[in-house]
Amino acid sequence: MAYQEDIALMAHLMRRAGxxxxxxxLEARAAKGYEATVEELLHPETQxxxxxxxxxxxxxxxxxxxxxxxxxxxxxxxxxxxxxRPLEEKVALFWHHVFATGNSKVDNYDRLLEQIQLFxxxxxxxxxxxxxxxxxxxxxxxxxxxxxxxxxxxxxxxxRELLELFSLGAGNYTETDVRECSRAFTGWTFETKIxxxxxxxxxxxxxxxxxxxxDGEKVFLGHKGRFNGEDIIDIVxxxxxxxxxxxxxxxxxxxxxxxxxxxxxxxxxxxxxxxxTLVGAFRDSKFDIRSVLRVLFNSDFFKxxxxxxxxxxxxxxxxxxxxxxxxxxxKPGYGDLSMQPTYMGQDxxxxxxVEGWHTGxxxxxxxxxxxxxxxxxxxxxxTSLPGVRSIxxxxxxxxxLSPEQLVDGCLDQIGPVQVGADTKQELLxxxxxxxxxxxxxxENAKIADQHAAEMLQLIAATREYQFx
Amino acid sequence: MPAxxxxxxxxxxxxxxxxxxxxxxxxxxxxxNPLYRDNRKAVGIPDNQIxxxxxxYGIPHYMAPxxxxxxxxxxxxxxxxxxxxxxxxxxxxxxxxHTCEPVKVGTEGWLGRVARExxxxxxxxxxxxxxxxxxxxxxxxxxxxxxxxxxxxxxxxFLPTIQGQQRxxxxxxxxxxxxxxxxxxxxxxxxxxxxxxxxKGEDILKVAPQKYSSTVQYPNTSIARKLKGIAQTHLxxxxxxxxxCDHSTxxxxxxxxxxxxxxxxAVTEGVDAFMKDLHExxxxxxxxxxxxxxxxxxxxxxxSGTDHGAGGVAFVLGDKVKGGHYGEMPSLKAEHLVxxxxxxxMDFRSVYSTILDKWLKLNPAPIVNGTFEQPAxxx
Numbered sequence: 081m082a083y084q085e086d087i088a089l090m091a092h093l094m095r096r097a098g099x100x101x102x103x104x105x106l107e108a109r110a111a112k113g114y115e116a117t118v119e120e121l122l123h124p125e126t127q128x129x130x131x132x133x134x135x136x137x138x139x140x141x142x143x144x145x146x147x148x149x150x151x152x153x154x155x156x157x158x159x160x161x162x163x164x165r166p167l168e169e170k171v172a173l174f175w176h177h178v179f180a181t182g183n184s185k186v187d188n189y190d191r192l193l194e195q196i197q198l199f200x201x202x203x204x205x206x207x208x209x210x211x212x213x214x215x216x217x218x219x220x221x222x223x224x225x226x227x228x229x230x231x232x233x234x235x236x237x238x239x240r241e242l243l244e245l246f247s248l249g250a251g252n253y254t255e256t257d258v259r260e261c262s263r264a265f266t267g268w269t270f271e272t273k274i275x276x277x278x279x280x281x282x283x284x285x286x287x288x289x290x291x292x293x294x295d296g297e298k299v300f301l302g303h304k305g306r307f308n309g310e311d312i313i314d315i316v317x318x319x320x321x322x323x324x325x326x327x328x329x330x331x332x333x334x335x336x337x338x339x340x341x342x343x344x345x346x347x348x349x350x351x352x353x354x355x356x357t358l359v360g361a362f363r364d365s366k367f368d369i370r371s372v373l374r375v376l377f378n379s380d381f382f383k384x385x386x387x388x389x390x391x392x393x394x395x396x397x398x399x400x401x402x403x404x405x406x407x408x409x410x411k412p413g414y415g416d417l418s419m420q421p422t423y424m425g426q427d428x429x430x431x432x433x434v435e436g437w438h439t440g441x442x443x444x445x446x447x448x449x450x451x452x453x454x455x456x457x458x459x460x461x462x463t464s465l466p467g468v469r470s471i472x473x474x475x476x477x478x479x480x481l482s483p484e485q486l487v488d489g490c491l492d493q494i495g496p497v498q499v500g501a502d503t504k505q506e507l508l509x510x511x512x513x514x515x516x517x518x519x520x521x522x523e524n525a526k527i528a529d530q531h532a533a534e535m536l537q538l539i540a541a542t543r544e545y546q547f548x
Numbered sequence: 549m550p551a552x553x554x555x556x557x558x559x560x561x562x563x564x565x566x567x568x569x570x571x572x573x574x575x576x577x578x579x580x581n582p583l584y585r586d587n588r589k590a591v592g593i594p595d596n597q598i599x600x601x602x603x604x605y606g607i608p609h610y611m612a613p614x615x616x617x618x619x620x621x622x623x624x625x626x627x628x629x630x631x632x633x634x635x636x637x638x639x640x641x642x643x644x645x646h647t648c649e650p651v652k653v654g655t656e657g658w659l660g661r662v663a664r665e666x667x668x669x670x671x672x673x674x675x676x677x678x679x680x681x682x683x684x685x686x687x688x689x690x691x692x693x694x695x696x697x698x699x700x701x702x703x704x705x706f707l708p709t710i711q712g713q714q715r716x717x718x719x720x721x722x723x724x725x726x727x728x729x730x731x732x733x734x735x736x737x738x739x740x741x742x743x744x745x746x747x748k749g750e751d752i753l754k755v756a757p758q759k760y761s762s763t764v765q766y767p768n769t770s771i772a773r774k775l776k777g778i779a780q781t782h783l784x785x786x787x788x789x790x791x792x793c794d795h796s797t798x799x800x801x802x803x804x805x806x807x808x809x810x811x812x813x814a815v816t817e818g819v820d821a822f823m824k825d826l827h828e829x830x831x832x833x834x835x836x837x838x839x840x841x842x843x844x845x846x847x848x849x850x851x852s853g854t855d856h857g858a859g860g861v862a863f864v865l866g867d868k869v870k871g872g873h874y875g876e877m878p879s880l881k882a883e884h885l886v887x888x889x890x891x892x893x894m895d896f897r898s899v900y901s902t903i904l905d906k907w908l909k910l911n912p913a914p915i916v917n918g919t920f921e922q923p924a925x926x927x
Contacts, residue, residue: 228802235853236801237855255636346653424698435639447697448682458709461709506721546739
């Protein structure tokens, strides 16, 4: 079963480093090899970009959507569904979880999409440079009010979250550090701050105003000097807490679910050795995220962490759409499709707060579970969709399937997905009610198609399917 | 309604969480205190926009609908709520409010514990109903069901596209697959409970919007929609005892005016409609509404807003609530501030303790992890 194991491992990699893959793609990648696939994913520039012109031809309003959903969601959903650079989008989603910025306040999807583009471009680069770029990102500045952080009136919002949520984690700095950090970022603002009404939205551009900057001496994390924002970032990234915090985020997102971020100062990581390994790569590479991810994806702790991660709503929706196919073109109706993660508790480009989303088990509650099951079941039960057809065609190659073969075949083709013995028993009981399915006549083929699709729906409704 | 009139109905609590850190000083304004003006040069509420509650305090005009509850003696204002050394982190602070665990990470929400007391055998899966896309930690206790309604009540249910004869069979299969199994782990168990409980809950909750009719018009805001869902569920007499909803974000670092006003207008207009609706159906006398936020904001404004602080205000409202001030606003004097923030003088667990003891008739100590003084806003 070595080949089957290669496919299962590749499926795992693609779920985590991307948004899943159909069987044809998994087979092609398995033939190419695991490490070679990791390298390809780490170098998105080797793959063609998403065809933005098609998006604009179908949905011109998604170029500059303004403040109204769903056009911003639609823009990103199109990229997520169509990208041939899955890790680039996945990393953008990762940083969106960390540097969570939301339309509820920004009221400007144009600028939020620009921030996502920033994550695409810099997300696998140097973390220190990324942090500096984010500090100068007008959308972030506005989100955390740094345009109101003046030399003579300090606003702590950005300064605090930089330390608490973007680099060190709570417990690794004092209230004085927050104050001094905020002082160092006074004068970091943007233009044009013209009100939206009555002229519409203006592009924003970073602006540094020396006359509004508090150039006095600061004492920050044990260092003393007339620090400016960039100095602060240089001090921050050198803190041992920084590597630990960022690597725990990477572990939580790509490897296995950790407790929620506020618990991190109190609860130890589930795999301290894995975190240490990642922190080592972070330090040795001078904060190069690509290097850390290379170590991560090639590690045994990653390869062994299958189904140890609750799929986020974005992962549920995008992986389903990529699997079933037929959603490449942003046709009418794409807006509602783009809001599906919202219905499951993850409103992309509009996280509930700067903390981002609670992940893991907390994705699941009665309402969100219904939304997940209902969406996936509707899609995988649609036998007109090319990805579903492709699954059925592979099942059909056997000509005729016993109940066991139908269950195993569907579990294999939709994943491979692992289910517990009890779940499997239920799936089997259902299949036994249908008996042998065959494609030997038009009439039987129609019934067989239907039962295959219903089996896929039942699998999508299982608890196990919620993990990725 | 006089606060002493007895009711035989089970007491119900509605929690409205003001997420983001509501600015206490601009919510209950000490308008005679010169330190208020000194500290609130940019975001202070002008005198002509303050509705006086009494000789010391007023509310901003944008909270006008709340005034009637004060005037009728049904609004309790609990001052200086927080705890010593409260963190200025939203998330940690909210966790602490939810779990009553200021030091370690709590695994049980206080209202989840209440639900377990009410319904230890899980006989009613809609004992707790939360309106919003995520499950607040205050409701989360392993094995305690919570119906989370993310959208419209009408749409709450599994696999709506499968109808007719087949539906029953599929849902039975679904239930069987969500049967808890030994040794599959806490998360799988949690999902099992969630799946089974929601399956039961959908049949129950479906009834609520069907039974509902009212002359009350709710405003078109997200919080009003949530409150309307709560009213529909409560009016359907499904045995629900705990309702939860939230409104955000009160994190007014900048643009506090008009931001704070828009938030409170939405909340108070929603609450106004909600209470009118309950009164219209004679369903108000067994309901209290608690409004709280994870912390207050800094005393001195920052030029356009206010930064994270400590010490906030909680409101308790209802026909059976004894209106008035409880506790005292902490001193605004510079020498009494802690890092520029009010020094909380009413532990948040005190507010819970009164509600638990006097309203829900439960022993507060095991729920809030300790014994705390009880401000007497309920008989």
